[in-house]
Amino acid sequence: xxxxxLMRLAGPLQSWGALGRFDRRDTQPHxxxxxxxxxxxxxxxxxxxxxxxxxxxxxxxxRADRPGQTFRDFHVVGGGTYPLRPxxxxxxxxxxxxxxxxLETATGPTFGHLPxxxxxxxxxxxxEITPDPGLGTLVAGNTSRDAIMxxxxxxxxxxxxxxxxxxxxxxxxxxxxxxEHPARLLWLGxxxxxxxxxxxxxxxxGTLETVLRSTELLPTATTRQPWARIEAAPGTPGxxxxxxxxxxxxxxxxAHAPRWETRTxxxxxxxxxxxxxx
Numbered sequence: 001x002x003x004x005x006l007m008r009l010a011g012p013l014q015s016w017g018a019l020g021r022f023d024r025r026d027t028q029p030h031x032x033x034x035x036x037x038x039x040x041x042x043x044x045x046x047x048x049x050x051x052x053x054x055x056x057x058x059x060x061x062x063r064a065d066r067p068g069q070t071f072r073d074f075h076v077v078g079g080g081t082y083p084l085r086p087x088x089x090x091x092x093x094x095x096x097x098x099x100x101x102x103l104e105t106a107t108g109p110t111f112g113h114l115p116x117x118x119x120x121x122x123x124x125x126x127x128e129i130t131p132d133p134g135l136g137t138l139v140a141g142n143t144s145r146d147a148i149m150x151x152x153x154x155x156x157x158x159x160x161x162x163x164x165x166x167x168x169x170x171x172x173x174x175x176x177x178x179x180e181h182p183a184r185l186l187w188l189g190x191x192x193x194x195x196x197x198x199x200x201x202x203x204x205x206g207t208l209e210t211v212l213r214s215t216e217l218l219p220t221a222t223t224r225q226p227w228a229r230i231e232a233a234p235g236t237p238g239x240x241x242x243x244x245x246x247x248x249x250x251x252x253x254x255a256h257a258p259r260w261e262t263r264t265x266x267x268x269x270x271x272x273x274x275x276x277x278x
Contacts, residue, residue, distance in 0.1 A: 068158025
């Protein structure tokens with residue numbers, strides 16, 4: 001018998017990129033399967049290089065109870081110099097020796113003669129630390145590189161119901177528990193997008209279609225007939241292909257495969273109630 005795990009993904013900001021690279025980071029109008037599986041893998045404590053195993057077999061659906069609004073952020077990183085105090089230097093063991101030398105030159109032996117372990121523990125080294133007599137403090141910067149400008153898209157004030165179907169009820173129960181007791185921090189697509197409230201919605205008997213129709217709308221829903229995207233077998237009438245089936249998240253050879261999904265409006269007739277913190 002099949003079972004379905006429900007998830008609630010809501011927060012001030014979400015970003016579900018599929019095509020973005022380098023200076024342009026897009027967002028889809030709904031969570032992608034790859035991102036949701038990645039969130040689950042983080043909750044379970046998997047490393048990026050670990051095999052995803054049975055997680056790739058989960059059948060996926062999303063229901064947009066509150067679609068939210070897209071907005072653009074013009075983002076600038078780096079370039080120029082900025083004032084810096086010794087206590088502002090963030091840990092970076094890769095540059096500990098350079099940090100000690102730069103700090104000693106700029107401030108004297110107070111910081112520069114710390115033991116190597118202490119320097120590694122407490123100080124890192126932003127590039128090109130130099131004293132600035134005019135400011136009476138340190139200055140960090142890398143004038144050899146221009147600022148990096150990027151355009152990043154987000155969903156604001158959105159809320160989604162995610163459904164994941166599988167025959168292994170024990171696996172779904174384990175995921176449900178991990179979502180509320182995660183081994184790693186969880187994000188809604190990017191680290192600048194933390195989730196709010198309860199994520200796990202419990203495990204229920206049935207299929208994606210039946211459970212989504214039976215689950216009440218989220219309290220913040222803005223529509224009575226939300227759009228749902230439901231994973232389907234290849235060749236299903238009306239199904240369209242999307243390429244967000246995760247194969248591996250390994251940093252050196254990350255890969256995705258195509259899958260198929262249908263898009264339809266639902267009119268929920270609830271028998272399943274949410275027992276979550278909004």
